[in-house]
Amino acid sequence: MEPPWNEITIEYNGKVINGAYRTSRNRKTIVVRSLRGAIKEAPLGALTPLYLAKMLLRELEREGRT
Numbered sequence: 001m002e003p004p005w006n007e008i009t010i011e012y013n014g015k016v017i018n019g020a021y022r023t024s025r026n027r028k029t030i031v032v033r034s035l036r037g038a039i040k041e042a043p044l045g046a047l048t049p050l051y052l053a054k055m056l057l058r059e060l061e062r063e064g065r066t
């Protein structure tokens with residue numbers, strides 16, 4: 001069974017952006033999903049999952065994929 005999605009909201013350039021994130025079963029990677037369904041993945045390192053998820057959601061917004 002896959003881990004559940006966790007809702008997140010950030011503010012970036014005066015805009016509120018919603019998305020969701022989850023860690024892989026082995027907790028080695030994190031996956032972030034925008035409301036449009038765009039996905040970005042990254043390995044977990046020293047950062048907390050929530051902090052990294054917010055960074056990835058900002059990247060999706062900069063790419064125009066949110």
